[in-house]
Every structure is written in structure tokens, then in C-alpha cells.
Amino acid sequence: MLKKLLLLYENSILFTEKPKNPSDQLYVFFNDIGDEWIGIPKNEISDKELTLLKTIYTFVDYQADLVPSTAKGWYDFLLLDGPPPIFPSDSYFRLIQFHINDSDASQIEMESALKGFFTEEVNIIWESSRRGIVIEEKKQVSLSEEELISMSETLESDFYVKTSFFIGKFHPISEQLRLRFLQEKEYFSFGMSYLGTHDIFTFEHIFPAYLAAHLPMELKNKCIQGISEVFTEDQDLFSTIKVFLESNLNASLTAKKLYIHRNTLQYRIDKFHDKTGIGLKDFYGAFTVFLACLLFEQNHKK
Template sequence: MFKKIMSLYENSILYSERPLNVSEQYYIFFNQSEKQWLAIPKSNLTEKELNLLQILYEQVNIPSKHSGKWYEFLLVNGPLPTTSTESNYRIIQFHIKGHVEQDEIESALNGFFSDEVQYIWEDSQNGCVIEEKKQMSLSESELASISDTVESDLYVKISFYIGKLFPLSNQLPNQFRQEKEYFQFAKNHLSGSNIFTFEKVFLPLVAANLPGHIKEKLNKDFLEVFLEDPELYVTIKVFLENNLNASMTAKKLYVHRNTLQYRLDKFIDKTGVQLKDFYGAFTVFLAILLFEYDNLHK
């Protein structure tokens, strides 16, 4: 069948083995029964013809030559992808919840990232953007805006993990795998955010892996207070997340500052912990993270 389809489209290419790299100007389809791959120039297909081929055959994405080298380096123990080892790189992982074509995601991200970044896809829902230091431009808040834009335009949710800046070396694949574990933990255990960094993941990860006797101590000191007064729990959580800023906290909770102060004083009376003290605030925040983690796994 592919041979007949091939005759309809000029410059199409038929493969008996999965091609290693193909120009981005081609759509590639796989015929499961015949074990063949057909590359058709994108300019030759109308939208209706593309939709029909996507129904009949599996559309596949073959990485470009350069991104293919990065794929092999990071995921299958391949050699360094470039001879220039003086640059530092940041890897931004992303996870898509919902169904969307990979080229649509890349097209959306291209509006924000430098043209020189590389995309790697592990599967239809997980991939990453590789930025050289000189290409880095997006902040955490800008990535949050990208997430909102993708959701409104493509009707899928996308979350990001912003990796650290690392030199290009044979250690980079191990560092990448470690960051993948952090991102996986965030996706499984953290809610309320779709942008993650090591700093955001670290404390919840610590709370989840505390020794049993430490968990027991924190639960003994704070669990009853949290369960007895959920409103008080939310107030303290928002207060700590907003850097102990009373005005910002009152605004977020839609309460008067006097009401906020009353709740803070109530918590201090019940626990004896001073929230304005760094060590007290840190201890309470760790207890909150443990409380959330335990509730998620009940």
C-alpha cells in the first residue's frame, strides 16, 4: 500500500528499516503490517490528507541529526554530542497530560525558546529542551506563562522541571537522570504547581524520606492541630509560602489583617512555636509537607 501512496506524492521516500534521521520537512508514517516507513514532504499534503493518513497509519517522529546525538548521549550511553565541551547546558524537562502531536508542542515552544535549542522526546508525553548557556532566557514565571498558553491553545496540560546549569561532560547523563527522578517525584507527589525546580522539590523530598521517629515527632506536635482546624492549617501554609508577609497572605486568603493575626496567634498558643523565628518556621513548614505527603498516600 505504501508504494501506491508513494506514487501519489513527489519526493516521498520509502524505508524498510526505521530511518535514523529525516528532514523536519517530512511527515513519517509507519505501516505495522508491512514493517515499512514512508516519509512524505509536508508541503505535499493537505490537512484532510494528513488527517486520513494519521487514521490509517502511525505517525512517527524521527529526531533530527543533532537532537538524535543528544538523545543517544543522554538516554542510551552515546558519545558526547559535540566536540565543543567548554559550554554549559540547562535541560528543561516537560510532561504533557493529554493528547497532542509532538510538532504542535514544538511549534508552540518555538515561540518562546531560542531557535538553537534541541528537543528530545522519550515518548508521546515526555521530553526535554536542551539549552546552551548563551541561549538561556526564560525565567520560572515565563515558563508558567508558557504552560498557561499551551493549555489554552492546545487543550493539554504541560508541566516543566527546570534543571541546573551543568558543563558538558560524561557526567551530564547521570545528572540528567537524577533530575528526572526529582521531576517524577514532583509529578507524583506535589500539586498546586506545574513549574518545578530542585529547590521546590527538595524539602518535600526530605519530608517524604524522614526517619520514622522524626515523622512521629512532627505528627505528634502538629498533626492534631492541623486536623482539628483545617482553616488554621491553610492559613499557616499560605503565610509560610508567602515568606511570612502578612499583607500578601491576607490578600491571598481574602481576610482582614486582624483576622490573619488572630489565626497566627492562635497557632502559636496551640503549638508554642514562633513563626517569625527561622527555625520555628522551617520546622512547621516541614511538618506541613509531611502532612500533605501522608494525606496523599492514605
């Protein structure tokens, strides 16, 4: 029966016995009736077709066989509700989640490249062909956010793929670590959906937008009242104010990011103050306006 699939997937490979080391670019299926195996290129199968083939034939998961025992323990714990891996009680770990925008990227090559950036040994587990988790134990030297940004840029340069990371916090090894991971996973998914593709996401980066999205509608309307009209009338003013706040009120950096003169920037800031009566030089004004910016942006993405 598998021979019929060769007509649909011309680049497929038929095996008379279980392949020992197939290409990571193949999905391998087994037909127990004919005692035969077939390898189908991943880029030729849609998600629906993959689901259908898995119901008809036995899917051979080589990834599970390749996962080292320690990484498998983490996989079972984080993704299958298994027991936590055994480490000393004072051990701390952070989970650096990553998302690759190209499903054709080689997992083996990407995993090797990722491990090369860390001075200490790390474990990597894959949730899918695009998404995985780097498990880093807290040591004397841990990668900084700037180093992770550099890592993302290097991966894009070497593999021609965009990779986004969510840097989790260090947590002690315990049953609670899975709950922490699930929460951080939710933040990461939210950030990818609402904040666009970035190199690096953190809790601090995502949570203001997450909070804005989950506010009751009454509070949303109160926060944005009077400000939304100003932004609607002048989209450049909205972009300017948001970048200014994201740049920690640094006028030089804001002007550089927006490719405008500092005088133009100051004119727009003064214009916003004249129209709303809200100043941006103190924490309370900046916080209120930044929340309004996030709400305005979310409303216009719907």
C-alpha cells in the same frame, strides 16, 4: 492480515507502500508477510493494545527519522546511554523537562511553539507522546522562571493543554550530565506525584517535600509530634499556615491567596502559636513547621 484491523479500527488507513509523510496522529505498522502498512489513529489505541500490536507487527517509528542529527545525539546520550554530544569543554547546558496532560496534542505543533519562546536555538527530544526535554545551552540570554510560567500559560491558552515544566540547573557537558538528568527526572516525577500539577517545578521547590518523604519514620514522628494533632483538629489552620510559609511570611499575599481578611490571618497565626508554642517569624520555627506541614500533607494523601 492488516485488513482485519480495519474492522477493529474503523478510522485506520491501509497503505500499499510505506507512507512517506503520515499524520503525526497515526501509529504506523508494517506486515512483512503481506508487504503492507497500516496507520491507526493514536486516540483509538490503548497502551495495552499498542504493546500487543508492536509484538505482532513491525512498528514504524517516524519520530526517530524526523529527529535532527544534533537532537538525535542528545537522545542517544540521555535516553540510550550513548556518548555525550561533541561540544567545547566549557559548554554548559540545562535540561528543561516538560509534561503535557493531553496525549492527543500534536508533537510537531507543540515543538514549534516551544522553540518560538527561546531567543537562541534549542533542541527538543521526546521521551513519549506526553513528555519531552528542551536542551538549552547557556548563553547571554536564558529564559527566566517568570518567562517559563508565561510560556506555560500561553501553551494552555493556545492548545488547551496543561503543561508542567521542571527547570534543571546548568551543568557542563560531560558524562556526569546524564546522571544529573536522571536525578532531575526523579525530582520531576516526584513533584508531579506528590505536589500536584504546577506550571513550574524547580529543585528548590521539590526538594523539601522530597526530603520529608525520605526521612526515617522515627524522625517523621518527632518532627510532626504535637503539630499533627493541631492540624487534624483544624484543617483551615493547616492550609493557612502552609500558604503563609509558602508565601515567604507575606501576610498581604497570603490573605489574598486565601481570600480572607488580614485580621483573620493574624488570628489563625496567633492561634497556631498558642497551641504549639512555635513562632513563625524566625527561620528555625518556620523551617520546622514547614517540614511538619509537608509530612502532614503526605500522611493524609496515603
